[in-house]
Amino acid sequence: MSNTRKARRRTAPSPYPYWFYLPAAVVYAVLFLVPTFASFYFSLTRWSLFDYQFIGLDNFVLFFQEPALVKGFFNTILYAVTTSGLKVILGLPLAVLLTSRIVARGYLRSVVFFPVLVSTIGVGITFTVLMNPEQGLFNRSLAAVGIQGPGWLTDPSWALLSVALVDVWKGVGLATLIYIAGIVSIPQEYFEAARVDGAGAFGGFRHIILPLARPATVTVVILSLIGGLRSFDLIWAMTRGGPGFTSDVIASVIYKQYQAGFYGLSTAGNVILFLVVTAIVVPLFRYLNRGEVEQ
Amino acid sequence: MKRLALSATAILVSAVVFLIPFGFIALTAVKDRRQAALLDFSWPRQFRFVENFAEVVKARDYMLIIAFINSTILTVCSVAVMVVFAAMVGFVLQRRVSRWTGLINFLVLSGLIIPPAVVPTIWVLQSLGLFRTMPGLILIEVAFGMSFSILLFRAFVATIPRELDEAATIDGAGPMRLFARVIFPLLRSVAITVIVVQSVVVFNDFTNPLYFLPGDQNATVQLTLYNFQSQYSTQYNLLFMNMLLITVPPLVMFMFFNRRIVAGLTAGSLKG
Numbered sequence: 136m137s138n139t140r141k142a143r144r145r146t147a148p149s150p151y152p153y154w155f156y157l158p159a160a161v162v163y164a165v166l167f168l169v170p171t172f173a174s175f176y177f178s179l180t181r182w183s184l185f186d187y188q189f190i191g192l193d194n195f196v197l198f199f200q201e202p203a204l205v206k207g208f209f210n211t212i213l214y215a216v217t218t219s220g221l222k223v224i225l226g227l228p229l230a231v232l233l234t235s236r237i238v239a240r241g242y243l244r245s246v247v248f249f250p251v252l253v254s255t256i257g258v259g260i261t262f263t264v265l266m267n268p269e270q271g272l273f274n275r276s277l278a279a280v281g282i283q284g285p286g287w288l289t290d291p292s293w294a295l296l297s298v299a300l301v302d303v304w305k306g307v308g309l310a311t312l313i314y315i316a317g318i319v320s321i322p323q324e325y326f327e328a329a330r331v332d333g334a335g336a337f338g339g340f341r342h343i344i345l346p347l348a349r350p351a352t353v354t355v356v357i358l359s360l361i362g363g364l365r366s367f368d369l370i371w372a373m374t375r376g377g378p379g380f381t382s383d384v385i386a387s388v389i390y391k392q393y394q395a396g397f398y399g400l401s402t403a404g405n406v407i408l409f410l411v412v413t414a415i416v417v418p419l420f421r422y423l424n425r426g427e428v429e430q
Numbered sequence: 431m432k433r434l435a436l437s438a439t440a441i442l443v444s445a446v447v448f449l450i451p452f453g454f455i456a457l458t459a460v461k462d463r464r465q466a467a468l469l470d471f472s473w474p475r476q477f478r479f480v481e482n483f484a485e486v487v488k489a490r491d492y493m494l495i496i497a498f499i500n501s502t503i504l505t506v507c508s509v510a511v512m513v514v515f516a517a518m519v520g521f522v523l524q525r526r527v528s529r530w531t532g533l534i535n536f537l538v539l540s541g542l543i544i545p546p547a548v549v550p551t552i553w554v555l556q557s558l559g560l561f562r563t564m565p566g567l568i569l570i571e572v573a574f575g576m577s578f579s580i581l582l583f584r585a586f587v588a589t590i591p592r593e594l595d596e597a598a599t600i601d602g603a604g605p606m607r608l609f610a611r612v613i614f615p616l617l618r619s620v621a622i623t624v625i626v627v628q629s630v631v632v633f634n635d636f637t638n639p640l641y642f643l644p645g646d647q648n649a650t651v652q653l654t655l656y657n658f659q660s661q662y663s664t665q666y667n668l669l670f671m672n673m674l675l676i677t678v679p680p681l682v683m684f685m686f687f688n689r690r691i692v693a694g695l696t697a698g699s700l701k702g
Contacts, residue, residue, distance in 0.1 A: 150595055151526035152605045159515040159576055166573035170554050174547035238437035246448045252680040254634045256655050257673040261451055270469040316696035365545040368636040389548055398549045405547040416543055
């Protein structure tokens with residue numbers, strides 16, 4: 136009797152069967168995991184899709200010898216750090232403003248957030264026109280107040296920065312949104328207690344919002360770093376890595392090498408991008424989350 | 431008084447920073463060709479909305495119509511598949527803690543962080559006969575969008591009491607029935623969030639169609655805009671009309687589902 140009951144219990148299926156993982160797992164494994172693992176091997180080959188030849192680390196050596204590619208490597212980091220830094224610096228005050236009692240709050244929130252949903256290519260083309268050195272709205276407005284604007288996208292020292300600024304324009308709404316969610320979740324009593332203790336608006340910001348918005352900052356920094364490091368479409372729509380290769384990033388190098396038929400080199404770029412992302416994001420994730428636990 | 435001044439400043443700055451670029455798109459889209467070529471922010475001399483609209487739709491054998499059809503198929507199919515697959519994973523992942531849970535959570539986070547390897551993905555697609563095909567691109571979007579969707583579903587499943595599962599199981603419901611009849615209907619609100627957010631993401635995607643579905647006949651709306659940029663570099667009115675048209679679907683989504691989008695993006699990101 137007890138034997139049969141035990142046997143039945145063993146065969147009774149869980150209401151949460153593992154095969155529910157299966158459809159997602161197949162698609163994910165075949166189209167994401169396999170290519171990711173394969174990239175480590177193919178980055179060590181000279182590759183034409185039909186046949187490949189093992190050449191060791193030559194692709195990586197080439198990558199770090201070619202000035203254009205090295206530039207792309209450093210631009211990637213510069214771009215990601217600039218955009219995520221600016222999104223934090225602009226997103227937090229914007230969120231404070233948009234959670235305060237201000238007229239037309241709903242309109243302001245919508246207008247700041249809407250660019251997040253617009254096509255990146257569309258934004259890129261629009262700002263390329265606005266940043267036109269002679270005819271663009273930017274430089275015409277600057278000329279009206281007597282300033283000669285730079286060649287935003289045509290001057291090698293400005294091109295990457297200009298694209299980064301547009302990236303911030305498009306993405307700051309998401310950062311603001313995350314900060315708003317963080318600020319709204321702070322209990323009102325804290326602010327009341329601070330007011331009783333005589334803290335002004337700035338005191339409340341400095342001693343309540345700033346420390347308690349830390350999880351939101353972690354999210355904003357990590358999301359924008361991940362997005363910034365692999366950013367491709369905005370840069371491609373605005374400069375295609377130019378002038379020359381001064382605004383190339385790893386993702387655009389991957390595309391250019393792919394187009395040129397250097398599949399091994401392109402894949403090496405992918406592996407480098409993978410390493411850069413994990414080397415920056417994973418320790419940062421650990422560090423920022425540890426700090427939060429210690430507090 | 432001080433608050434009013436602050437509000438007025440905020441509205442003014444927001445108008446300059448955020449509305450002028452959109453106004454520029456709309457105004458340029460209805461100008462005639464010569465005025466649009468001036469690239470200035472000015473009132474149109476004549477409104478040519480209908481003419482420009484017709485011309486951009488007819489361009490290159492109704493390419494834009496084909497692109498809209500392609501983008502619709504891509505978005506609807508990939509989001510539908512993504513929602514069902516991700517809901518199944520999110521459900522079991524939250525409910526059944528086992529030695530697999532850690533590994534699966536790790537894989538989900540990897541999917542968010544790791545940039546996809548381009549050429550090896552093409553190599554895999556090609557060996558499956560899916561390269562340059564719409565089903566291939568649909569599966570790609572599913573694979574790349576899966577992680578974010580799973581995180582949202584997992585978080586929401588945690589708010590559904592387990593007693594419901596037990597009651598359904600005692601009543602004789604198998605896993606399929608439990609999921610399809612009891613759990614999935616309760617996931618409605620988060621499912622709408624996933625659908626809206628992922629639709630906008632897939633519709634706006636440029637990189638994946640560029641790599642995995644090249645070719646004019648398969649062009650999605652983002653690719654037509656990109657191709658128009660080089661082809662119509664002198665016809666800015668048509669270029670911006672194209673842009674205006676493909677901005678309409680996200681705008682409609684935004685107007686109807688603003689709160690859902692906001693809820694989804696903040697919940698997903700703060701927990702992830």
